[in-house]
Amino acid sequence: MIAHDTETLRDLDRKYVWHPFTQMRDWEADAPIVIARGEGSFLVDTEGNRYLDGVASVWTNVHGHCRPEINRAVKEQVDRLEHSTLLGLAGEQPALLAKRLVDLAPSGLCKVFYSDNGSTAVEIAVKMAFQYQQHRGGRYRDKTRFITFKNAYHGDTLGAVSVGGIDLFHGVFRPLLFPAIQAPSPYCYRCESGGTGTRDCERRCLKELERLMEIHAETTAGLVIEPMMQCAGGMIAQPPGFVKEVRKLCDRYDILMIADEVAVGFGRTGSMFACETEGVTPDLMALSKGLTAGYLPLAATLATREIYDMFLGEYSELKTFFHGHTFTGNPVACAAAIASLDLFEQDELLKGLPDKISCLEEGFRRISFLEHVGETRHIGMIGGIELVRDRETKEPYPWEERIGVRVCLEARKHGLFLRPLGNVIVVFPPLSVSLEEVKYLMDGIEASIRMVTE
Ligand SMILES: Cc1ncc(COP(=O)(O)O)c(C=O)c1O
Numbered sequence: 303m304i305a306h307d308t309e310t311l312r313d314l315d316r317k318y319v320w321h322p323f324t325q326m327r328d329w330e331a332d333a334p335i336v337i338a339r340g341e342g343s344f345l346v347d348t349e350g351n352r353y354l355d356g357v358a359s360v361w362t363n364v365h366g367h368c369r370p371e372i373n374r375a376v377k378e379q380v381d382r383l384e385h386s387t388l389l390g391l392a393g394e395q396p397a398l399l400a401k402r403l404v405d406l407a408p409s410g411l412c413k414v415f416y417s418d419n420g421s422t423a424v425e426i427a428v429k430m431a432f433q434y435q436q437h438r439g440g441r442y443r444d445k446t447r448f449i450t451f452k453n454a455y456h457g458d459t460l461g462a463v464s465v466g467g468i469d470l471f472h473g474v475f476r477p478l479l480f481p482a483i484q485a486p487s488p489y490c491y492r493c494e495s496g497g498t499g500t501r502d503c504e505r506r507c508l509k510e511l512e513r514l515m516e517i518h519a520e521t522t523a524g525l526v527i528e529p530m531m532q533c534a535g536g537m538i539a540q541p542p543g544f545v546k547e548v549r550k551l552c553d554r555y556d557i558l559m560i561a562d563e564v565a566v567g568f569g570r571t572g573s574m575f576a577c578e579t580e581g582v583t584p585d586l587m588a589l590s591k592g593l594t595a596g597y598l599p600l601a602a603t604l605a606t607r608e609i610y611d612m613f614l615g616e617y618s619e620l621k622t623f624f625h626g627h628t629f630t631g632n633p634v635a636c637a638a639a640i641a642s643l644d645l646f647e648q649d650e651l652l653k654g655l656p657d658k659i660s661c662l663e664e665g666f667r668r669i670s671f672l673e674h675v676g677e678t679r680h681i682g683m684i685g686g687i688e689l690v691r692d693r694e695t696k697e698p699y700p701w702e703e704r705i706g707v708r709v710c711l712e713a714r715k716h717g718l719f720l721r722p723l724g725n726v727i728v729v730f731p732p733l734s735v736s737l738e739e740v741k742y743l744m745d746g747i748e749a750s751i752r753m754v755t756e
Pocket of ligand 1: 422
């Protein structure tokens, strides 16, 4: 039951809440939608309006909103234990979940370090990679740097920003960051390496990556990659085989591969993990978002035995990984994650994805013909539609036009909640979405783009 009317809640929000990635002057002048509840693929506002959650609540939702099975698991766990620490104690739920994650993860990842959001999962991987090289000793102690990609996004804490590559978000913080070595983004539509972007492209981006590795191998601890898709950078899909090539290069130059599967993990690319699609085992893997199916904040950094073993020793050797968060391995969040993994099996969710992916692809195909669509990019259940002022020249819309925002506002009239990345319309529905809902989503997006751009 809603205890307050919409206007009261809007007023409270505008008066007291500072929203993420939001120009608050615009926000305060607006009348935001206030979400009251969720039902399957839909969010319902305080006025009873329904919006298909086209961005899966910041890419977290897997089984739809308010799945009774996960609700039950969370409630049962709260009645038994809301939180106890992993500092000095083991816990039932974190132990059970760790085993499930290791069983599902690319083979070779065998230890789970918990935290509570995607940024920390990446920071932990970065710190582990750094400290691993220190423990190796000798000349390996010079391996202190990281290779990252342009357009990468790994979160908003300073370590995660240091390995990010989106100037708009990250530029202002540059003086606070540690320097990283930036490789070109595999952004074929706007290739900066002078490649053709076609099937027979000679992959100059990979050649440049190798060149950087050759120069910096002796001082580089690790490489951080969003496998298959740079999401926040604009849904930039990597060409097939890219991740595999990166793995080979990391091996050749003795650089640890950190896969940030915070966005693409848990079924998004069609298999449980993107690395699995490419037959790759990273040295470290960061997970969050879909881990609890969007229920509660939880993250995990998975490591190989080789990395883990390097931290073992006498206490006096100070090989301990001195890192931890208050809510590390929170049992309620772990219970939600276990219930989500059960639902993957019970609903045979991955088996059902190919039909949904085909339906999404059909929508993207239609949309790709629109006059102001430069490119549609999609892998599995993730997609992006890049809007351009001129298809021929690929001239982008100037950012001041906020074309993406305008399309997403229009989409609300079609019962959709969307959030753009600049000029890119993001398509990221809950994995449990039905075929009818996929069609509803893509039809609404097409109509909204037509309305705003034609
Ligand atoms: C690939 C990737 N890594 C890390 C993060 C950061 O996660 P969080 O917002 O939970 O800190 C995100 C968030 O969108 C992401 O997409």
